[in-house]
Amino acid sequence: MKRxxxxxxxxxxxxxxxxxxxxxxxxxxxxxxxxxxxxLHQDRELAQxxxxxxxxxxxxxxxxxxxCLIILAKRQPLASDLRFVTLSLKMVTDLxxxxxxxxxxxxxxxxxxxxxxxxxxxxxxxxxxxxxxMIRDAIQAFVDRxxxxxxxxxxxxxxxxxxxxxVFRTALDLxxxxxxxxxxxxxxxxxxxxLERMGDHSTNLAEQVVFMIKGKDIxxxxxxxx
Amino acid sequence: MTxxxxxxxxxxxxxxxxxxxxxxxxxxxxxxxxxxVLHGIDMPIADRSVTAIIGPSGCGKSTLIRSVNRMHExxxxxxxxxxxxxxxxxxxxxxxxxVLLRRRVGMVFQKPNPFPSMSVRDNVLSGLRLTGxxxxxxxxxxxxxxxxxxxxxxxxKDRLDKPGIGLxxxxxxxxxxxxxxxxxxxxxxxxxxxSALDPIATSRIEDLIHSLKETYTIAIVxxxxxxxxxxxxxxxxxxxxxxxxxxxxxxxxxxxxxSRTEDYITGKxx
Numbered sequence: 259m260k261r262x263x264x265x266x267x268x269x270x271x272x273x274x275x276x277x278x279x280x281x282x283x284x285x286x287x288x289x290x291x292x293x294x295x296x297x298l299h300q301d302r303e304l305a306q307x308x309x310x311x312x313x314x315x316x317x318x319x320x321x322x323x324x325x326c327l328i329i330l331a332k333r334q335p336l337a338s339d340l341r342f343v344t345l346s347l348k349m350v351t352d353l354x355x356x357x358x359x360x361x362x363x364x365x366x367x368x369x370x371x372x373x374x375x376x377x378x379x380x381x382x383x384x385x386x387x388x389x390x391x392m393i394r395d396a397i398q399a400f401v402d403r404x405x406x407x408x409x410x411x412x413x414x415x416x417x418x419x420x421x422x423x424x425v426f427r428t429a430l431d432l433x434x435x436x437x438x439x440x441x442x443x444x445x446x447x448x449x450x451x452x453l454e455r456m457g458d459h460s461t462n463l464a465e466q467v468v469f470m471i472k473g474k475d476i477x478x479x480x481x482x483x484x
Numbered sequence: 485m486t487x488x489x490x491x492x493x494x495x496x497x498x499x500x501x502x503x504x505x506x507x508x509x510x511x512x513x514x515x516x517x518x519x520x521v522l523h524g525i526d527m528p529i530a531d532r533s534v535t536a537i538i539g540p541s542g543c544g545k546s547t548l549i550r551s552v553n554r555m556h557e558x559x560x561x562x563x564x565x566x567x568x569x570x571x572x573x574x575x576x577x578x579x580x581x582x583v584l585l586r587r588r589v590g591m592v593f594q595k596p597n598p599f600p601s602m603s604v605r606d607n608v609l610s611g612l613r614l615t616g617x618x619x620x621x622x623x624x625x626x627x628x629x630x631x632x633x634x635x636x637x638x639x640x641k642d643r644l645d646k647p648g649i650g651l652x653x654x655x656x657x658x659x660x661x662x663x664x665x666x667x668x669x670x671x672x673x674x675x676x677x678x679s680a681l682d683p684i685a686t687s688r689i690e691d692l693i694h695s696l697k698e699t700y701t702i703a704i705v706x707x708x709x710x711x712x713x714x715x716x717x718x719x720x721x722x723x724x725x726x727x728x729x730x731x732x733x734x735x736x737x738x739x740x741x742x743s744r745t746e747d748y749i750t751g752k753x754x
């Protein structure tokens with residue numbers, strides 16, 4: 259069993275930070291699901307409602323950052339506590355960026371609604387599915403302190419990249435055949451790009467979780483010029 | 485010059501030291517009467533670096549550094565086994581004079597302890613007088629150099645003949661450091677040197693430690709983990725008279741290897 263801190267107020271602060279992160283991750287995960295669904299089903303209302311949830315994500319980001327600063331200033335955490343708090347500062351940034359990307363998808367979905375839809379939505383849907391699972395697993399790995407699960411998230415980023423290029427090329431071919439669809443086609447490519455960026459942020463989250471658990475930085479392995 | 489610490493450790497391999505080991509502590513066990521307080525400590529103390537020794541009360545930190553300059557043996561019933569070498573020479577060797585050893589290995593204590601009846605100048609020179617080293621040198625130069633090295637000269641240069649006890653707590657502690665430096669030691673042992681000082685005086689001592697390590701080898705016992713993290717290059721964590729972990733300070737305070745170290749420095753102890 260993991261030992262608790264002798265100072266219960268400190269233990270409570272760390273637990274509160276963890277809960278805020280999980281709450282934020284939950285909101286962001288649902289935003290992805292709804293943003294992709296809104297695009298697929300040309301659902302303006304869902305897109306608008308999803309877009310408005312970004313204020314919740316922003317508020318949770320600010321509140322989590324504040325709590326991190328209070329803990330750093332008042333507790334001077336060390337070792338795994340220090341890694342957890344600094345990781346939290348980074349995690350909220352990645353989660354907030356993912357929320358922004360979901361907003362970007364909703365904006366494109368609203369603009370696309372009611373237009374002809376020859377686009378490779380299957381690929382977009384698949385991207386949304388993988389990215390959502392990546393975020394969910396990264397957060398679950400964080401909760402369970404599961405290094406293997408976190409590492410599996412990093413490995414799945416290649417799948418997202420592959421799907422992105424498939425959607426990109428298919429949309430490009432369609433635009434070549436139907437030049438008057440370029441405006442919509444670029445929107446679809448953008449949606450795919452936003453999902454691909456979400457995959458990158460999910461990978462960041464997972465890498466940070468590995469660092470929190472093992473104290474080992476796996477980012478940019480072999481690409482830091484060392 | 486890079487070398488590798490040669491001593492084995494309790495829980496992990498020692499980190500490579502950035503400098504030679506000035507002191508080597510090998511299999512040191514210590515007793516007060518029948519009570520064994522150190523159970524076989526192996527660790528190096530790197531030359532011209534700061535090594536912090538941390539651990540809960542009663543873990544043997546002070547005993548360990550008092551063993552290095554043979555102050556442990558001054559306590560009735562105290563006993564020690566094992567080997568401590570200074571530049572390769574066994575400090576417990578038959579030919580070693582403890583008084584001369586303590587000139588090479590100075591000590592600063594928890595509570596500033598200037599001699600109350602002595603002036604600032606005489607306090608600085610007291611160590612030299614006691615060890616008979618004052619005859620061949622010019623005292624004023626020694627006083628100025630020691631006080632400058634202890635970052636105290638500018639504050640006391642006009643009151644050298646006033647009682648040392650009249651200085652503030654932080655100044656008194658720096659006076660004690662000057663007193664230790666006046667005998668030209670190579671190693672400075674500090675036993676919780678800031679625990680009786682306010683944060684400003686503590687910062688001055690920590691700043692001083694940073695500059696002193698260019699010339700001296702320093703081992704500091706501290707209860708303040710943030711202080712250990714701030715001032716030291718290497719940190720040893722002792723628990724119940726055993727060395728749990730010895731590591732580079734940056735490593736030990738961010739990713740300790742041993743779960744007992746982790747629990748202690750994150751406040752999950754006891």
